[in-house]
Amino acid sequence: MNYNWNWGIFWQPSPNGTGNYLDMLLSGLVLTIETALLAWIIALVLGTIVGVMRTLPSKTASTIGFCYVEFFRNIPLLVQLFLWFFVLPELLPRDAGMWLKQMPNAPFWTASIGVGLFMSVRVAEQLRAGIGSLPRGQKMAATALGLTTTQAYRYVLLPIAFRVILPPLTSEFLSTIKNTSVAITIGLIELTGQARAMQEFSFQVFEAFTAATVLYLLINIVVVIGMRFLERQVAIPGYISGK
Amino acid sequence: MFSNFDFDVIRRSLGYLFFDGMTFTLTLTALSAVGGLMFGTLLALMRLSGLKLLSRIAGLYVDLMRSLPLVLVIFWFYFLVPYIGQWLTGASRPIKVGAFASSLITFIMFEAAYFSEIMRAGIQSISRGQPAAASALGLTYSQSMRYIVLPQAFRNMLPVLLTQTIVLFQDTSLVYVLSIPDFLGAASKVAQRDGRLVEMYLFAAVVYFVISCVASYGVRRLQARIAIVR
Numbered sequence: 011m012n013y014n015w016n017w018g019i020f021w022q023p024s025p026n027g028t029g030n031y032l033d034m035l036l037s038g039l040v041l042t043i044e045t046a047l048l049a050w051i052i053a054l055v056l057g058t059i060v061g062v063m064r065t066l067p068s069k070t071a072s073t074i075g076f077c078y079v080e081f082f083r084n085i086p087l088l089v090q091l092f093l094w095f096f097v098l099p100e101l102l103p104r105d106a107g108m109w110l111k112q113m114p115n116a117p118f119w120t121a122s123i124g125v126g127l128f129m130s131v132r133v134a135e136q137l138r139a140g141i142g143s144l145p146r147g148q149k150m151a152a153t154a155l156g157l158t159t160t161q162a163y164r165y166v167l168l169p170i171a172f173r174v175i176l177p178p179l180t181s182e183f184l185s186t187i188k189n190t191s192v193a194i195t196i197g198l199i200e201l202t203g204q205a206r207a208m209q210e211f212s213f214q215v216f217e218a219f220t221a222a223t224v225l226y227l228l229i230n231i232v233v234v235i236g237m238r239f240l241e242r243q244v245a246i247p248g249y250i251s252g253k
Numbered sequence: 254m255f256s257n258f259d260f261d262v263i264r265r266s267l268g269y270l271f272f273d274g275m276t277f278t279l280t281l282t283a284l285s286a287v288g289g290l291m292f293g294t295l296l297a298l299m300r301l302s303g304l305k306l307l308s309r310i311a312g313l314y315v316d317l318m319r320s321l322p323l324v325l326v327i328f329w330f331y332f333l334v335p336y337i338g339q340w341l342t343g344a345s346r347p348i349k350v351g352a353f354a355s356s357l358i359t360f361i362m363f364e365a366a367y368f369s370e371i372m373r374a375g376i377q378s379i380s381r382g383q384p385a386a387a388s389a390l391g392l393t394y395s396q397s398m399r400y401i402v403l404p405q406a407f408r409n410m411l412p413v414l415l416t417q418t419i420v421l422f423q424d425t426s427l428v429y430v431l432s433i434p435d436f437l438g439a440a441s442k443v444a445q446r447d448g449r450l451v452e453m454y455l456f457a458a459v460v461y462f463v464i465s466c467v468a469s470y471g472v473r474r475l476q477a478r479i480a481i482v483r
Contacts, residue, residue: 013336084465086423089437089458096450184320191322195429202325215332222325223317230320 019214020221031208035218038204039225045122045200046187052126053186057133062163064134065141075134082131087192091124095196121193129186136178140171173244180237187229201225259449263456266443274439275460277353281435282422285360289421290414292361293368298398300373311369318366323427330359331431352433356425364421371413375406412476419468423461436460 020032028034064075082090095116099107113119144167152162172179191202199207205222209215299311318326334355335347342348350358379402387397407414426437434442437457444453 080466081462084423084462084469085458086426086437086461088426088429089454089461092441092450092454093458097454100451188320188322191324192427194324202322202328205325206328209328209332219325219329219332223321223329226321226325227317 013216015217016214017217019212019217022212024208025211031212031218032221034204034208035201035221035225038199038201038222039229041118041198042187042190042200042202043229045118045125045190045193045198046183048122049124049126049129049190050183050186052123053129053133053182056127056130058137058168060130061134061137061141062168064138066159079131079134082128087125087128087189088195090128091120091193091196094124095120117193117196117198120196121190121198125186125189125193128189129182132182132185133179136175136182137171140175141167143174144170173246176237176241176244180234183237184230184233187233188226259452262443262447262449262452266439266453269443270436270439274434274436277434278422278425278436281353281356281360281425281428282418284357285364285425286418286421288357288361289364289368290372292365293370294372294403296365296369297372297376300369301376315366315369318363319370323363323424324430326363327356327359327427327430330362331355334358352428352431356428356431356433360421360425364417367417368414371410371417372406374413375410376402378409379405408479411479412472415472415475416469419465419472422468423465426461 020035021030023029024031024034026034028037060075060078063071064079066072085093099110101107102110110116148166148170149162152166157165190198190200193200194203194206201222205218208218212218296311296315299307300315302308321329334350338344338348338350339346383401383405384397387401388394392400425435428435429438429441432438440453440457444450
């Protein structure tokens with residue numbers, strides 16, 4: 011292979027004048043983490059609401075939940091980001107559209123909200139499955155004890171359901187982090203974007219992508235370890251994976 | 254809101270969108286699904302094999318692919334494939350690889366990791382008595398896999414495999430980052446040429462939505478049908 015390896019490239023100054031190439035990649039890493047965290051909060055909140063709606067006895071609520079899930083699940087994330095970024099400002103009234111277009115950090119907010127909405131569907135489906143996996147007696151017992159539906163969800167169903175779906179939620183969180191890289195198409199220069207920029211400036215393709223790969227692996231390891239710790243912390247003794 | 258909506262731009266570009274763009278997307282989806290399934294099954298067999306080294310290698314590959322974003326993998330292969338080609342053919346310089354071949358290799362390698370996890374679950378869902386009975390009948394390992402285990406694993410996992418293929422269909426839109434004219438790429442080209450972003454992106458969203466909806470409805474029907482068999 012006649013490729014000129016140059017691993018020292020990371021310590022050479024980058025052309026954007028803010029330090030060396032490694033700083034460039036690390037700033038991308040920070041942006042990836044920030045976007046992913048905001049997206050994950052949105053996904054958890056909306057996913058919980060929609061997931062609960064789909065398990066409610068009310069026909070209207072479950073229909074709305076179903077439509078929400080179908081809408082966000084059947085359009086590719088990239089197209090959804092384009093819809094929020096390019097299409098939405100045009101469809102809004104003029105003033106609101108202008109405000110959206112001129113917003114500072116528009117790619118960051120669009121990416122966070124877009125990825126958050128996209129992932130909220132996955133959270134909702136996991137939560138629905140989690141609630142569905144609970145014995146029917148739990149809901150009945152809660153009702154028999156005189157709890158309202160809200161109380162039954164708040165104190166009985168959700169605390170257990172979330173513990174059940176914690177392992178799949180870990181992989182959904184990892185997907186959220188990975189999916190932020192799609193926002194490269196709307197101009198968010200996160201980790202993948204910085205690796206691509208470094209490749210374009212320095213022509214050291216494989217070093218740039220190797221570094222990005224290593225950083226993504228590190229994020230994965232940290233998240234997996236963190237979530238295992240969380241699983242152990244919240245485990246109920248004698249129940250599911252509790253000891 | 255829709256007052257200056259130009260439907261004509263969609264009608265004018267239909268031919269380009271579907272004959273060039275959608276053909277590319279669907280061909281890429283189908284070939285990647287078949288290739289990914291074959292390679293993925295191989296990875297699953299490696300992972301489940303008694304040989305420590307083989308299962309370690311397969312496990313590492315699957316974990317690596319699954320922890321990287323697809324966009325990064327697309328970039329990786331886009332730059333790596335010419336060098337691999339040079340190494341395989343012994344050419345003096347990195348060979349030129351077309352957009353289609355490059356993205357096909359990317360998606361096969363990437364999806365193989367996901368398909369292998371599905372096939373692994375499928376193989377493990379077959380009761381242990383079956384391969385045991387097969388070897389009692391005198392079938393070799395490859396015969397028992399070919400005739401007994403894999404056909405059943407494949408059938409049990411068919412709905413999951415098809416759902417993954419729908420995800421793959423949506424993911425092929427990411428070749429956009431290489432400016433390849435798949436369906437979305439074609440729509441985006443027209444959108445930028447004619448300054449009609451709203452119309453083209455909404456239309457692309459509708460098309461993806463309809464195709465994915467119909468396909469996942471089909472998968473649900475299929476699932477209901479084969480659920481009775483078991």
